[in-house]
Amino acid sequence: MTGDTRRPHTGRRRNEAARRAILDVAVELLGRTDDAPVTIDTIAAAAGVGKQTIYRWWPSKGAVLLEAMAERAGHDIPVPDTGTLRGDLDEFLTATFRRAGMRLTATVLRHSMAEAQRDQHAREQMRAFVGARRDVLRGVLARARDRGEIAPDADLDLIVDQAYGVLWYRILTGHAPLGDADASRLARALSDQAAATLTP
Amino acid sequence: MTGDTRRPHTGRRRNEAARRAILDVAVELLGRTDDAPVTIDTIAAAAGVGKQTIYRWWPSKGAVLLEAMAERAGHDIPVPDTGTLRGDLDEFLTATFRRAGMRLTATVLRHSMAEAQRDQHAREQMRAFVGARRDVLRGVLARARDRGEIAPDADLDLIVDQAYGVLWYRILTGHAPLGDADASRLARALSDQAAATLTP
Amino acid sequence: MTGDTRRPHTGRRRNEAARRAILDVAVELLGRTDDAPVTIDTIAAAAGVGKQTIYRWWPSKGAVLLEAMAERAGHDIPVPDTGTLRGDLDEFLTATFRRAGMRLTATVLRHSMAEAQRDQHAREQMRAFVGARRDVLRGVLARARDRGEIAPDADLDLIVDQAYGVLWYRILTGHAPLGDADASRLARALSDQAAATLTP
Amino acid sequence: MTGDTRRPHTGRRRNEAARRAILDVAVELLGRTDDAPVTIDTIAAAAGVGKQTIYRWWPSKGAVLLEAMAERAGHDIPVPDTGTLRGDLDEFLTATFRRAGMRLTATVLRHSMAEAQRDQHAREQMRAFVGARRDVLRGVLARARDRGEIAPDADLDLIVDQAYGVLWYRILTGHAPLGDADASRLARALSDQAAATLTP
DNA sequence: TTTTAATCGAGACGGTACGTCCTGTCTTTCT
DNA sequence: AGAAAGACAGGACGTACCGTCTCGATTAAAA
Numbered sequence: 001m002t003g004d005t006r007r008p009h010t011g012r013r014r015n016e017a018a019r020r021a022i023l024d025v026a027v028e029l030l031g032r033t034d035d036a037p038v039t040i041d042t043i044a045a046a047a048g049v050g051k052q053t054i055y056r057w058w059p060s061k062g063a064v065l066l067e068a069m070a071e072r073a074g075h076d077i078p079v080p081d082t083g084t085l086r087g088d089l090d091e092f093l094t095a096t097f098r099r100a101g102m103r104l105t106a107t108v109l110r111h112s113m114a115e116a117q118r119d120q121h122a123r124e125q126m127r128a129f130v131g132a133r134r135d136v137l138r139g140v141l142a143r144a145r146d147r148g149e150i151a152p153d154a155d156l157d158l159i160v161d162q163a164y165g166v167l168w169y170r171i172l173t174g175h176a177p178l179g180d181a182d183a184s185r186l187a188r189a190l191s192d193q194a195a196a197t198l199t200p
Numbered sequence: 201m202t203g204d205t206r207r208p209h210t211g212r213r214r215n216e217a218a219r220r221a222i223l224d225v226a227v228e229l230l231g232r233t234d235d236a237p238v239t240i241d242t243i244a245a246a247a248g249v250g251k252q253t254i255y256r257w258w259p260s261k262g263a264v265l266l267e268a269m270a271e272r273a274g275h276d277i278p279v280p281d282t283g284t285l286r287g288d289l290d291e292f293l294t295a296t297f298r299r300a301g302m303r304l305t306a307t308v309l310r311h312s313m314a315e316a317q318r319d320q321h322a323r324e325q326m327r328a329f330v331g332a333r334r335d336v337l338r339g340v341l342a343r344a345r346d347r348g349e350i351a352p353d354a355d356l357d358l359i360v361d362q363a364y365g366v367l368w369y370r371i372l373t374g375h376a377p378l379g380d381a382d383a384s385r386l387a388r389a390l391s392d393q394a395a396a397t398l399t400p
Numbered sequence: 401m402t403g404d405t406r407r408p409h410t411g412r413r414r415n416e417a418a419r420r421a422i423l424d425v426a427v428e429l430l431g432r433t434d435d436a437p438v439t440i441d442t443i444a445a446a447a448g449v450g451k452q453t454i455y456r457w458w459p460s461k462g463a464v465l466l467e468a469m470a471e472r473a474g475h476d477i478p479v480p481d482t483g484t485l486r487g488d489l490d491e492f493l494t495a496t497f498r499r500a501g502m503r504l505t506a507t508v509l510r511h512s513m514a515e516a517q518r519d520q521h522a523r524e525q526m527r528a529f530v531g532a533r534r535d536v537l538r539g540v541l542a543r544a545r546d547r548g549e550i551a552p553d554a555d556l557d558l559i560v561d562q563a564y565g566v567l568w569y570r571i572l573t574g575h576a577p578l579g580d581a582d583a584s585r586l587a588r589a590l591s592d593q594a595a596a597t598l599t600p
Numbered sequence: 601m602t603g604d605t606r607r608p609h610t611g612r613r614r615n616e617a618a619r620r621a622i623l624d625v626a627v628e629l630l631g632r633t634d635d636a637p638v639t640i641d642t643i644a645a646a647a648g649v650g651k652q653t654i655y656r657w658w659p660s661k662g663a664v665l666l667e668a669m670a671e672r673a674g675h676d677i678p679v680p681d682t683g684t685l686r687g688d689l690d691e692f693l694t695a696t697f698r699r700a701g702m703r704l705t706a707t708v709l710r711h712s713m714a715e716a717q718r719d720q721h722a723r724e725q726m727r728a729f730v731g732a733r734r735d736v737l738r739g740v741l742a743r744a745r746d747r748g749e750i751a752p753d754a755d756l757d758l759i760v761d762q763a764y765g766v767l768w769y770r771i772l773t774g775h776a777p778l779g780d781a782d783a784s785r786l787a788r789a790l791s792d793q794a795a796a797t798l799t800p
Numbered sequence: 801t802t803t804t805a806a807t808c809g810a811g812a813c814g815g816t817a818c819g820t821c822c823t824g825t826c827t828t829t830c831t
Numbered sequence: 832a833g834a835a836a837g838a839c840a841g842g843a844c845g846t847a848c849c850g851t852c853t854c855g856a857t858t859a860a861a862a
Contacts, residue, residue: 044835113372172372193393211812252814252848455851461849518635649839651819
């Protein structure tokens with residue numbers, strides 16, 4: 001194969017430090033409890049960056065915010081392997097709820113979801129983020145199915161929705177916190193639900 | 201004894217027609233699919249009303265939107281009475297999902313929840329709205345408990361959270377529609393949860 | 401002629417106290433040095449009067465302001481009679497400059513003239529007020545002409561304009577105060593001017 | 601030695617075309633006979649400019665209007681040099697009255713003076729404008745003094761005040777136009793005043 | 801004495817302008 | 832070519848004011 005399509009890319013290369021600063025500042029500003037709205041000018045100023053540098057790499061404000069959110073809220077929830085569905089769910093939901101229950105993360109998630117309702121780019125990124133988290137949880141359930149812990153007619157997507165539904169609903173309305181006990185109780189209820197057969 | 205709460209109230213009285221027009225227009229504009237954001241100027245113009253008339257009665261744009269939303273989304277979901285928890289839940293969730301699944305209502309709910317994340321007044325009104333809907337569903341569960349259909353240690357709040365959690369989660373992320381089958385399956389799962397004792 | 405078009409005018413009569421309060425408050429507010437604009441709401445509130453009571457009797461804000469101004473600034477400048485033009489002018493201009501030089505009056509005049517540039521009613525009332533003051537001064541000059549103190553070809557209108565021109569110019573631009581010495585010097589210059597014949 | 605006042609000034613530079621458009625539009629709108637008040641929104645729209653671009657460079661509406669006025673009304677009145685005070689005054693006042701008597705200019709002057717009564721910034725700019733015009737006329741008088749045409753005790757400021765006083769007084773009240781004959785007669789009267797000694 | 805009509809204080813209303821803020825683009829200079 | 836600085840067009844925000852329109856209460860002449 002001779003076709004070397006490598007383009008030399010003349011000119012200055014993207015400044016990775018700026019990218020980091022922008023995303024870090026975005027998370028920090030999004031996480032503020034005071035209702036001061038997060039603006040591009042604020043982000044640029046706090047990151048010591050020109051506005052154009054932001055718009056060169058992201059299509060809109062929402063896109064920046066959502067990428068910042070996804071970075072923070074998506075990673076480092078380990079995929080558990082306790083051997084039982086209930087154990088796996090308990091561990092996973094506890095870790096997930098703990099993370100989402102942190103004040104900073106919760107605020108970031110709240111405002112990101114709000115942004116996703118207005119900004120098309122943010123909407124798509126939220127879709128991708130949510131899809132990725134769902135896939136992880138579905139993976140846990142799929143493993144349990146392979147172990148025979150799950151009824152063949154169980155609606156796994158609904159179970160995933162129940163888990164993340166409780167999480168987002170509480171974060172967005174703030175009517176109750178996300179506690180460890182809630183995670184455990186929910187884990188038990190959902191594993192029971194997954195095991196139940198449809199025939200009454 | 202007639203309660204003499206007579207207040208003299210000198211001066212012109214609030215124009216009820218204007219109030220209606222404002223809320224109606226707000227819902228109509230909120231429900232538009234095109235992502236043109238709903239503006240106070242737009243509402244005022246479309247309702248044939250001065251901006252000050254809006255700000256005289258509502259503290260912020262979000263407050264208007266939330267009141268309009270609550271009026272539309274809260275009412276006319278009947279409280280069922282089939283005699284069984286599962287039947288009641290099925291009926292209630294089916295009606296609720298159907299309503300929330302309507303394109304107009306869903307759009308209104310989405311943007312209302314987004315607004316509630318930025319606007320303090322909207323936030324409080326969303327809290328009240330969500331609380332009222334939860335109370336209705338809790339009432340259904342409480343009646344079932346009186347009939348002995350519910351385990352004494354069941355966490356009713358968590359059950360309510362799952363029901364509305366699934367609803368909001370799907371509306372906000374749009375990853376799946378709210379179908380009748382979903383409502384029924386969820387009704388069955390939740391009634392089973394409620395009935396289950398902790399000691400398996 | 402039998403047509404008695406007298407309409408008896410049943411109903412409540414105009415409240416003279418309210419009229420006085422409105423005009424007094426208008427002068428007081430107009431005379432404030434702080435640049436807070438004088439509004440109808442402010443006048444009404446300070447006079448303890450409803451806005452409609454103002455608009456029932458005056459066609460616009462400017463009309464109220466101008467009437468208030470005219471009341472204050474027009475009266476009680478006595479028409480002098482010293483026997484000579486120079487003496488009359490000195491007395492009249494000194495009294496006029498003293499009155500117009502008072503801080504309160506000056507501020508009222510300034511803002512009235514400004515109002516007269518925007519408000520049609522105010523404009524007409526200013527025209528009438530200015531005309532009346534000019535007539536008084538022209539009267540002084542006419543008397544002097546009857547005494548033979550004035551050249552036949554003197555332009556009395558121009559002399560009047562010079563006198564009031566200096567007054568308004570200084571009030572409006574504030575570049576110099578209106579002092580007694582100015583009045584006297586101007587009186588002398590203008591009486592000389594009136595006496596001079598055109599043929600050099 | 602070249603003064604090295606080099607300031608790097610990074611960033612986009614002020615758009616001179618926008619500045620011109622704003623001032624031109626301001627004059628044009630100020631000069632309209634219909635009494636529609638001149639609005640910042642109107643100026644911005646007619647100049648094809650965002651409102652912020654106006655407020656970035658001028659502190660208030662009045663400041664824009666006054667700068668536009670000063671540009672139009674101040675320039676191109678030549679300083680005469682006929683050799684005699686009377687000739688100089690005649691030429692200067694005739695040119696000045698002609699310019700101020702133009703319908704457009706008169707309207708602009710009227711509304712500018714009105715604005716200067718309410719707006720602090722406009723007030724200061726009016727002060728500067730008036731001062732500059734006075735200085736020019738004082739220059740004419742000073743030259744005549746050097747030629748020995750003026751009495752040592754003449755009050756030159758009062759003479760200047762009479763000239764501009766008549767101008768503004770007529771423009772603002774509109775009780776008489778500014779004609780060439782008025783200018784000439786005033787020129788003669790004022791030159792006589794300047795020449796007269798106090799002790800006749 | 802009752803009726804009728806006009807005025808009053810209070811205050812909501814439609815409309816318009818204000819001056820601020822924010823978005824996403826464009827321009828300039830430097831690296 | 833990328834970056835910081837910052838001006839730009841556009842447009843929404845929430846406030847202020849104008850002049851009009853109720854509302855219930857008051858006051859005076861007419862019936």
